[in-house]
Amino acid sequence: GAVVSQHPSWVICKSGTSVKIECRSLDFQATTMFWYRQFPKQSLMLMATSNEGSKATYEQGVEKDKFLINHASLTLSTLTVTSAHPEDSSFYICSALPPLTEAFFGQGTRLTVV
Amino acid sequence: DAKTTQPTSMDCAEGRAANLPCNHSTISGNEYVYWYRQIHSQGPQYIIHGLKNNETNEMASLIITEDRKSSTLILPHATLRDTAVYYCIVRVGMNRDDKIIFGKGTRLHILP
Numbered sequence: 001g002a003v004v005s006q007h008p009s010w011v012i013c014k015s016g017t018s019v020k021i022e023c024r025s026l027d028f029q030a031t032t033m034f035w036y037r038q039f040p041k042q043s044l045m046l047m048a049t050s051n052e053g054s055k056a057t058y059e060q061g062v063e064k065d066k067f068l069i070n071h072a073s074l075t076l077s078t079l080t081v082t083s084a085h086p087e088d089s090s091f092y093i094c095s096a097l098p099p100l101t102e103a104f105f106g107q108g109t110r111l112t113v114v
Numbered sequence: 115d116a117k118t119t120q121p122t123s124m125d126c127a128e129g130r131a132a133n134l135p136c137n138h139s140t141i142s143g144n145e146y147v148y149w150y151r152q153i154h155s156q157g158p159q160y161i162i163h164g165l166k167n168n169e170t171n172e173m174a175s176l177i178i179t180e181d182r183k184s185s186t187l188i189l190p191h192a193t194l195r196d197t198a199v200y201y202c203i204v205r206v207g208m209n210r211d212d213k214i215i216f217g218k219g220t221r222l223h224i225l226p
Binding site for chain 1: 152155156157158159160163199201212213214215216218219
C-alpha cells in the first residue's frame with residue numbers, strides 16, 4: 001500500500017539552531033501534505049497544510065516564520081524548525097492522501113532541543 | 115475543533131471484544147466516520163471508515179447508528195498489540211485536500 005516516510009526518526013539539536021524534517025510519499029504523488037505536532041499525552045495538533053508549488057496554509061496560532069514549510073515536488077515536503085528552543089521539543093508527524101484512499105501518516109520525528 | 119467525543123480511556127481483557135464508542139451528533143450528510151489508531155511513538159494508522167452502513171475489514175468492524183449520530187468500533191478479539199489511542203474522526207470522504215482534525219481519542223488498554 002501507499003507509504004509516507006519521514007526522516008529523521010529522531011533528532012537532538014542545540015537551542016538556536018534549525019532542524020529540517022522531510023516527508024516523502026513513496027509510491028504516489030501528493031499535491032497536499034499535512035504537518036502535525038504532538039506533545040506528550042496529547043492529541044495530534046494540525047500545524048499546516050503543505051501545498052505543492054505554492055505557499056503553505058498555517059493553522060491559527062502557528063508561526064509561519066518559525067515553522068518553514070517547502071513542498072517543492074510532488075513527493076517531498078519539508079518542515080524546518082528555525083531557531084529551535086526547548087519548548088519546540090515535540091513529536092512531528094506528516095500525512096498525505098493518495099488518490100481515492102485513506103490518509104497515510106509518516107512514522108513521526110521526535111525533536112529534542114537542548 | 116474536533117467534531118467527535120470519545121471516552122478518555124477504556125480497558126479490555128485480552129481475547130475479548132473491545133467496543134469503542136464515539137459520538138458525532140453534528141455530523142453532516144456527506145461526512146464519513148473514520149477511525150485511526152496510534153500506537154505509542156508511531157504515526158496514526160488507518161483502521162476503517164463508513165458513511166451509514168456497517169463496515170467490516172480484517173482489522174475491525176464499524177457500527178453506525180441509523181441516525182448517524184454515533185458509532186462503535188469493534189475489535190473482535192483484542193490482543194496486547196491493540197493497546198493504543200483510538201481516534202474517531204468525521205470528514206468529507208477522501209478528498210486529498212481535506213485536512214484531518216484529531217480529537218483527544220480513547221486510550222485503550224488491553225489487559226493480559
